[in-house]
Each structure stands twice: as C-alpha cells, then as structure tokens.
Amino acid sequence: MIEKRKPIEVTEAVNRVMTYARELTYEIVPIEESDGRVLAEDIYASHPIPSFDKSPYDGFAFKAADTNYASQDAPVSFEVVEHIPAGTIGKKTLKKGEAVRIMTGAPLPKGADCVAMFEICQTYQENEKEYMSIKRTINALDNVNRKGSETLEGTHLVEKGTYIHPGVKAVLATFGHATVCVAKKPLIGLFTTGTELLDVSDDLVPGKIRNSNGHMIASQINRAGGEVRMLGTLADDFEASYKAIQEALNEVDMLITTGGVSVGDYDLMPDIYDKLEAEQLFNKVAMRPGSVTTVAVKGNQLLFGLSGNPSACYVGFELFVRPVIQKAMFSKQPYPPKSKAYLTTDFPKPNPFTRFVRSRVVAKDGQIWIEPAGIDKSAVVTSLIETNAFMMLPGGTRGFKKGDKVEVIFLDTYQGQTEPWTT
Amino acid sequence: MIEKRKPIEVTEAVNRVMTYARELTYEIVPIEESDGRVLAEDIYASHPIPSFDKSPYDGFAFKAADTNYASQDAPVSFEVVEHIPAGTIGKKTLKKGEAVRIMTGAPLPKGADCVAMFEICQTYQENEKEYMSIKRTINALDNVNRKGSETLEGTHLVEKGTYIHPGVKAVLATFGHATVCVAKKPLIGLFTTGTELLDVSDDLVPGKIRNSNGHMIASQINRAGGEVRMLGTLADDFEASYKAIQEALNEVDMLITTGGVSVGDYDLMPDIYDKLEAEQLFNKVAMRPGSVTTVAVKGNQLLFGLSGNPSACYVGFELFVRPVIQKAMFSKQPYPPKSKAYLTTDFPKPNPFTRFVRSRVVAKDGQIWIEPAGIDKSAVVTSLIETNAFMMLPGGTRGFKKGDKVEVIFLDTYQGQTEPWTT
Structure with missing residues (x-):
C-alpha cells in the first residue's frame, strides 16, 4: 500500500536541481534603489582614480x-x-x-x-x-596622490553577480552609474497546502495551526534576493489544486509548495506533478529533516515541493531553492558557503542520515563555534529564532562531543561558494 | 593660525555619542512587510506548541x-x-x-x-x-508530539530589538501576529559638502570627482536599518549651509554631513555647529582613518560630521552612527560585534594611532582569517568592494606578521554586542 521511494544523497539532489537552474534577465534601476540588489554587469574603471594628481592634505x-x-x-x-x-x-x-x-x-x-x-x-x-x-626639505611627489595610484583606467573592479553593498555602491557612484543594471528578481510563486492551516489573522481552533511556513518561506525568498508571489493555501482538492498550480506556472519563474509531498492520504503533490507531466527529479532525499522534499521540472520551470514541517521546509529552501535563485541572478557563487566550526556542547544523537541541525554560530577568539539552536525536530519552529547556520552531520555517525570540529553551512550572508559542497 | 585640536580615544568618543543615543518610536506593519525590520515588542507564546497532542507521522x-x-x-x-x-x-x-x-x-x-x-x-x-x-509492542506516548512539548504558553520567545529574519517571522506567524509592532526607522538627513563634488550623472571634469560618499552613506544607513533623506550637496557658502542645516534639523531624527570638518579654509562645519549653538562632543579622534570626525549635539539631536575621504567616512559611520541607529530601534546589542581573527598576510605598517583597516574576513577550517581589502589609505574607495570587517590595530604597534591574532569588527551582520568595545 505504501509507495516505496528511493532516497538519493543530498549532493546528488542539489546537482540535479542545479542542472535546471538558469540565469534570468536584468533591469535598470536608479542607483538610489540598488541597495541589496545584484549586479547584472561587470564594473570597470572608466577613468583612473585619482583622475588627476591631487593633494591629500590642506x-x-x-x-x-x-x-x-x-x-x-x-x-x-x-x-x-x-x-x-x-x-x-x-x-x-x-x-x-x-x-x-x-x-x-x-x-x-x-x-x-x-x-x-x-x-x-x-x-x-x-x-x-x-x-x-x-624649515625642512620636501621630496618630489611627497604628499601627492598620483593620478591612477589607486586604480588604473580599465581595471575590472566588480564582477557581474555581486551583491550591492555600501562599498560596491560607492564604486558605482564614483564611475557615474546613475542607473545600475541589476538582476531582475526571480518571481517565485508560493502555495501552502493543508486543511489544518489557519490564516495568521485567524483565532486558533482545536486541531488546527496557523500558517507559519508561508510567511517563513516568503522571508527566505526575500533574504535570498527573490520576489515572492503569495498564492494562498490550497485545500485538499485534487482538481482545484492542479488547476491553481497550472495557472500559477504561467505567471512565475518557479514555484514552491509547502506540504503535500509525503505519502499521506491527502498528499496530492506527486499526482499533480504527474498530471502536469512534470518530471520528478527526486522525491526522497537521504537527509533529516526534509527527507520528503520533492523537486520536479516542467519545461524550464522548477517546482519545489517542500515539506510541510516548519524546520524541514526551512532546510529544504536553503539547500535547494536558494542556489537556484542565486544562479538566476548571475551569481558565480550560488551555493551556501560551507566551512567548519567547533561544537560548544555534546551532540549525542546518532545520525543514520545526513542531518542539518538548525544552529547558531558565534565567533570566539579567532575560532568559529557552533551550537544547536533549539529542539532538533522537523516540526519545531522556535529553534529557527536563533538559527544562523546549519550544522551538517554526516550519516552513519554516532554523535559528537563538545570541542569536536563539525561542518557548518552559513545562512545569514550574501556570500556563497562556487562549487557545490558534498555531504 | 591652525586650530589645535585635542584628540580623544575612540572608545571615549563612542561613549560620548552613546550618551545621547535614545530609543525612538514604533509603528505597526503587516507581517508581509516586516522582513528586515526590528521588533518593538517582546514576543511571548500566546499558546503552547503544539497546542494539542498530535501525530508526527502518517x-x-x-x-x-x-x-x-x-x-x-x-x-x-x-x-x-x-x-x-x-x-x-x-x-x-x-x-x-x-x-x-x-x-x-x-x-x-x-x-x-x-x-x-x-x-x-x-x-x-x-x-x-x-x-x-x-506485530510489535508500542509504548504509551510513542510517536506523539505532546501539547506544549516544544513551547509552553507564556514563554518569552523573542526580545524587543530583535531583527526580523525568516525564523522570527515564522514565530510571529505561528502566534497570530498578522500585524507586527516594529521600530520606526530613524530618519537620517544626509548632506554632502564640497565644491569638488559632481553628481553621479555628471560627466567628469578636471579637478572634480563624483559624489560617492552620499550614495555610500545612504547604503550604510539602509544596511543599519535607518531611513535616509538625501539633502544634496552644500556649496562652500556659510550662510546658505547654516540655513540648510538648521532647516533640515526640523525634519529628521539626526543629521550626517560628509566633509567640511577638517581645518581647511572651506571647512565650514565647526563654525556652523557654533552658530547653531550645538555642543561639540569631540572634533578629533585618535584613530586612522577618520581622525577629523566631529560629533555635535543640539537639543536631543546628534549631528555627525564625517570626513570627506571615502574610507574615513565609511569607518566613521560604522563606529559612531550605526550604534545610535541600533539604539534608536531598541537594540540591546547596539555595538558592532568585535572578536579576533588571524592575519593571512604580513601587515608591516606601524600604527602610531588606533587603526581601522578595511578588511575581508573568511572562515577557514574552524578559524577566522582576515586580510586587508585593498590599499589602506583614507581617500581610497575601491578597497571597500571587498570590505566586510575592520581590522582594529591598537596605536603604538609596529606592524603584524602573517598568523598573528588581531582584533576584528564585523560589519555585514544584523547582530551586535551589548557592551561597547575598547581599543
């Protein structure tokens, strides 16, 4: 009765998704509105800096x-x-x-x-x-900022795909970019699914929960640089859900659904993908949380079926959706940056599967330390308050001790890495 | 002829400014618009999570x-x-x-x-x-998510002054905050000064430079969570500048000017502060770059006179203005977070003064490494492209070697620290 799904490794899953990631388009914005956007052009020095020999002092x-x-x-x-x-x-x-x-x-x-x-x-x-x-000797060129001493004309200064922060903006202004060619934000449709979901403004009623995933994912989309189109909650009705999703695909660059991807009686997404004739890239990943994460592709559009469990949903977004958004915006470092950190505390839980523990990293005397941000269960939402990283623990390990070095994936950063990481 | 100014230590300068920092007010926004804002209320669990015993599986x-x-x-x-x-x-x-x-x-x-x-x-x-x-024994409570097992009703979950990121937003949604009480962004007036400044859209002409400080500071204000009102460039005319600044003070929470604070013939700010009857908290700081940074207070409004040199201006903002913005938005960690890092390269320059070197930090195998981001001169703008931290080198040191541990102040983070750091 229960459909058997074959789990694939996280790295393989990310690679399959990224096969379909594509660069999207650009738009022109005034420099005043370019903060936090991503450059869609390389920036070269159109003149030397300084552009003339100048005095650095009065x-x-x-x-x-x-x-x-x-x-x-x-x-x-x-x-x-x-x-x-x-x-x-x-x-x-x-x-x-x-x-x-x-x-x-x-x-x-x-x-x-x-x-x-x-x-x-x-x-x-x-x-x-x-x-x-x-009353003293001064040498030729003393206290002169020579023309071109900072930057020569033609120097390649900022790469296409770079996040625009204050330093980049200063350079854009210096070279006269009153308007800036930036990556158009990929438009991402977002459906939540589940009859148990109440609107945020609803009173709590027995057996139901408020829809936190929708707002959480919208926030993750914003943080990643995308633009969200919130499409509401789908009821457990196959035809209506199919139709809503089919229509949404005409209006967005990619689509996220939360929930409905497991093997429960009301998990409609797999059948909807089939009816859409979308190819499922995978429907089970050898990881916790988020093992039910399913990604399908129809034409050149990716459909992300994230788990309905808040923490699993959060993890699925960062691992699979964020790199696609980064790539859409010309990033040459689309993958979340991975490094190492020292555990502040014992983590005795054995890991049959690769585990992404919502964690908090802190800098301490030249070292990076990491601690779990709260209860490590997929349904938990409060552990996300302190989360700024994932601790990535490989499958088949028996737990870790305080002071052990573990792998960490940073979340609160516009920086990324060029190569996909392996688990 | 030359006015002698008495430099004060950076820490003392920051402390003097923070004496006048005050919490401002709040506003109510829909949860959809709360990303990146700062909570102006504490968040408590208005019900347990889960709010009923629930099944974690199908x-x-x-x-x-x-x-x-x-x-x-x-x-x-x-x-x-x-x-x-x-x-x-x-x-x-x-x-x-x-x-x-x-x-x-x-x-x-x-x-x-x-x-x-x-x-x-x-x-x-x-x-x-x-x-x-x-075919097996199941124990009572096996596979049951107990009511309140994640969070008990009344738990204090998120502190007033916390930055709203995806995890916080998920919690806000869970507890029914369809609208969110957030800190009103402090409104910061921004004048650039200097006859040498061209607009960004102007063609370069001999002897002039384009106004990069204005756009850079606007971007730093945005990054710090404030709202900028760009007031244009002041010409070297005392009466007109005085009047423009006096009028601006009626419309903003605090005011930044760039340039005009040194001892040059056209550095009008000191006299303008005098005529405004604003009290100068200091007009020279024992640091490089940015030694001419001047801060004055009139009534309860702070007037920041930042250097006209791009890097000095950038540093002055992060050290003196950002903590005031954070405090205005109820942050209990208004100071930029300081830690340590290892130098990737020799830094042979001796430091008679405390130095803030625009730098890039990278994580490497559990350690934090830092390298200067480019030419370390106050007039330099291109080193800001790679800057995500300051290396803080104490005055009186003779240079540093690759592998030395140095102090670092992180810039690209919404996190801060409670106590002011010392140099």
Whole structure:
C-alpha cells in the first residue's frame, strides 16, 4: 500500500536541481534603489582614480627642489600666488619660489610636484603679499596622490553577480552609474497546502495551526534576493489544486509548495506533478529533516515541493531553492558557503542520515563555534529564532562531543561558494 | 593660525555619542512587510506548541496497552473506526481494539495514546470493515508530539530589538501576529559638502570627482536599518549651509554631513555647529582613518560630521552612527560585534594611532582569517568592494606578521554586542 521511494544523497539532489537552474534577465534601476540588489554587469574603471594628481592634505604645493637647502636654521620662503580649493583648477604655472595654498582633494597646479601640510609651514604677510616659509626639505611627489595610484583606467573592479553593498555602491557612484543594471528578481510563486492551516489573522481552533511556513518561506525568498508571489493555501482538492498550480506556472519563474509531498492520504503533490507531466527529479532525499522534499521540472520551470514541517521546509529552501535563485541572478557563487566550526556542547544523537541541525554560530577568539539552536525536530519552529547556520552531520555517525570540529553551512550572508559542497 | 585640536580615544568618543543615543518610536506593519525590520515588542507564546497532542507521522493511533502481547508470531488486530486528516478533530472516543487512521499533524483522538507509522502496520478488509494489524509492542506516548512539548504558553520567545529574519517571522506567524509592532526607522538627513563634488550623472571634469560618499552613506544607513533623506550637496557658502542645516534639523531624527570638518579654509562645519549653538562632543579622534570626525549635539539631536575621504567616512559611520541607529530601534546589542581573527598576510605598517583597516574576513577550517581589502589609505574607495570587517590595530604597534591574532569588527551582520568595545 505504501509507495516505496528511493532516497538519493543530498549532493546528488542539489546537482540535479542545479542542472535546471538558469540565469534570468536584468533591469535598470536608479542607483538610489540598488541597495541589496545584484549586479547584472561587470564594473570597470572608466577613468583612473585619482583622475588627476591631487593633494591629500590642506597645505601648500610648490616645487620640491626649492627646499633642497631648507633647514631649521635656514628656512626657505615662498610667495603664495594662488589659493586652490578642492574642485578648482589653478590658473598659474608655478615658478621657482612660488607656492599655492591648496586644499585636500584639490588638483596640483602646473609646476608643483609636492605638498607640505599646514602644520609645518609658517605663513606671514609682507608688502600686502602673502608668504609661506618652511624649515625642512620636501621630496618630489611627497604628499601627492598620483593620478591612477589607486586604480588604473580599465581595471575590472566588480564582477557581474555581486551583491550591492555600501562599498560596491560607492564604486558605482564614483564611475557615474546613475542607473545600475541589476538582476531582475526571480518571481517565485508560493502555495501552502493543508486543511489544518489557519490564516495568521485567524483565532486558533482545536486541531488546527496557523500558517507559519508561508510567511517563513516568503522571508527566505526575500533574504535570498527573490520576489515572492503569495498564492494562498490550497485545500485538499485534487482538481482545484492542479488547476491553481497550472495557472500559477504561467505567471512565475518557479514555484514552491509547502506540504503535500509525503505519502499521506491527502498528499496530492506527486499526482499533480504527474498530471502536469512534470518530471520528478527526486522525491526522497537521504537527509533529516526534509527527507520528503520533492523537486520536479516542467519545461524550464522548477517546482519545489517542500515539506510541510516548519524546520524541514526551512532546510529544504536553503539547500535547494536558494542556489537556484542565486544562479538566476548571475551569481558565480550560488551555493551556501560551507566551512567548519567547533561544537560548544555534546551532540549525542546518532545520525543514520545526513542531518542539518538548525544552529547558531558565534565567533570566539579567532575560532568559529557552533551550537544547536533549539529542539532538533522537523516540526519545531522556535529553534529557527536563533538559527544562523546549519550544522551538517554526516550519516552513519554516532554523535559528537563538545570541542569536536563539525561542518557548518552559513545562512545569514550574501556570500556563497562556487562549487557545490558534498555531504 | 591652525586650530589645535585635542584628540580623544575612540572608545571615549563612542561613549560620548552613546550618551545621547535614545530609543525612538514604533509603528505597526503587516507581517508581509516586516522582513528586515526590528521588533518593538517582546514576543511571548500566546499558546503552547503544539497546542494539542498530535501525530508526527502518517499512521494509526490507538491504545498502546492493546499491543502489550503483540509479536511477530502474534499480531494484534484493530478495527479502523475513523480517518483523521490534519486539521480535523476525531469524532469517536477509541475503545480497546479500535484504531484511527491519522495523518501527520492531526490531533490524537480521545482514548488514543500512541501512533504507529504506516510502514509497520498491515491493513486489510473483512466484511466491508477496515482493519489494521501490528506485530510489535508500542509504548504509551510513542510517536506523539505532546501539547506544549516544544513551547509552553507564556514563554518569552523573542526580545524587543530583535531583527526580523525568516525564523522570527515564522514565530510571529505561528502566534497570530498578522500585524507586527516594529521600530520606526530613524530618519537620517544626509548632506554632502564640497565644491569638488559632481553628481553621479555628471560627466567628469578636471579637478572634480563624483559624489560617492552620499550614495555610500545612504547604503550604510539602509544596511543599519535607518531611513535616509538625501539633502544634496552644500556649496562652500556659510550662510546658505547654516540655513540648510538648521532647516533640515526640523525634519529628521539626526543629521550626517560628509566633509567640511577638517581645518581647511572651506571647512565650514565647526563654525556652523557654533552658530547653531550645538555642543561639540569631540572634533578629533585618535584613530586612522577618520581622525577629523566631529560629533555635535543640539537639543536631543546628534549631528555627525564625517570626513570627506571615502574610507574615513565609511569607518566613521560604522563606529559612531550605526550604534545610535541600533539604539534608536531598541537594540540591546547596539555595538558592532568585535572578536579576533588571524592575519593571512604580513601587515608591516606601524600604527602610531588606533587603526581601522578595511578588511575581508573568511572562515577557514574552524578559524577566522582576515586580510586587508585593498590599499589602506583614507581617500581610497575601491578597497571597500571587498570590505566586510575592520581590522582594529591598537596605536603604538609596529606592524603584524602573517598568523598573528588581531582584533576584528564585523560589519555585514544584523547582530551586535551589548557592551561597547575598547581599543
């Protein structure tokens, strides 16, 4: 009576899904709206930085050679022939014995090859002329930010697929990107399933629970950079559910359903995939939680059937959906970054299957430490409050001790890794 | 001629600013719009989770005692008297020898005290009645998610001041928060100053640069959770600048200016603070970059005078403005989190002053490693592309070697720490 499903390894499951991941398209947004978006173009330096020799300080610019014999006992005097604020080009070409008063960021005038800060210069007036004297030798190019010293014209600065944070935005502004070519957010349809689900605004009634998965996954989609279209809850009615899903596929880039993928009497998703003539890539994964996670493909659209259990649903999204969203937005590091961490506590539970434990990582004196974020059961929702990582424990292990090094997958980051990780 | 300023330690500067940091107000948003916002209320469990004894599997529920003598050779049979899908309350009270077919998440019927998964049950029909037999002993409470086993009613789950990520949102949905009380984003006015600044959309002209600080700081404000009001660029005109700043103060919670705080001829901010009768908390900090960072307070409004140099401006924001934004949004961990990391490379530069080096941290085999993100000069913008942390090097040190442990301040995180760090 019970359908036997053949579980596949997590890595294999991720690889099958990623075979169908594809880059989507771009859109143009004003730079003001580019925060948190992803670049859909490579950024090159369209001019050198600095684009001219400039003063890094408030001070005086002159010919360094004029100070060759300057000393405490023999100060050298300059006539100050011009003031150059930042943003202004000096009109004069400096001759021997002449200096300009120059502000931070202003271009060096012709004839000058160094700057001395105010602090080491003595100013005075004589015959209504302005003078400056200096008691030490300054070398040519001292205190000059040379043209191109930071970046040469044509340098490849930021890669397509990069998340736009304050540093990237500063570079975009520097090179005049008043508008930015960003990845269009993949539009992801989201159905929740289950007659037991109440709306968030409903009063609790016996036997039912409020729909937390929908809001949780919407939030995960937002965090991953996608755009969610919440399509509501499907009742346990095959024809109506089939029709709703079929219609939704015309409007979205990919589709997520939560629940309905197990072998229960009301788990309709497998039959719906069949009727849609969608190819199931897998319907059982050798992992906990989320073993019932099912992914199907119809044409070039992926249909993610996530578990209805909150923690299993959460894990399934991060492992299978997030990399597809990243790839859609041109990321060259679509996979969640994996590294190692030390256990803060014993974890005695044996693991017949690869396990993704909702966990919290903390930095401690140069090391990364990890602890389970709460009760490690698939139906549990409260452990997600503290979750910022998964502890990935390989199948066939008998538990771990405090201080053991375990594998960790980071969640709260826009960074990723190029290669899929293996379990 | 040159004003002598007395530098104060970074920690002292942060402390002075935080004396004036205050919690602001809240607003109510639909849960759908709560991602990335900050809770302005504590969240308690308004009911236990689960709120009823429920089945964690698809299977059969019955009285465990009925299987006391079950074995491979002596299966025990049950009459299946009802089907209970998730979300439905069973109508019958089970008697000895009776079972219900029950789905994952459905409430246990009266009289049942355990569940057996489908996989170990044999079903059959006889006389048009439905039966199930089982060949092993099941204990009372086996495979039952007990009411309150995850969370008891009244448990304090999430603290006011917590960032709303997918896990928090799942909890909000679970407890029926269709609307969420979140911290109102502090409104932060932003002026850039400097005649050398071109708009991002302008063509580059000799001696000028495009305004990158404005867009960078706007992005940092967004990342920190604030709301920016971009007020444009102030020309080097005292009266016009004074008036613009005075008017802006009527419209924002706090004000940032970039540039104009040094001792150059066109650095108008110190005099503007004076004319505003704003108290300067400090005008020089013993740090690099950003030593000219100036903070003033007028009434209960903070005025941040950040450096006009991109990297110095970036650092000043993260050290002085971000904690104020966090505090405004009720965070109990307003300070950027500090920890330690290992240097990937020699850093031979001696540090007469406390130095904040724009850096990149990476996780490597359980350890945190850090490397400078590019050229370590205050005017440099491109090093910010890779920056996700500051390396904090104490003043008076002579440089560091590859493998040395140094202090690190993390930037790309919504997490913080309760206590201010010391340099």
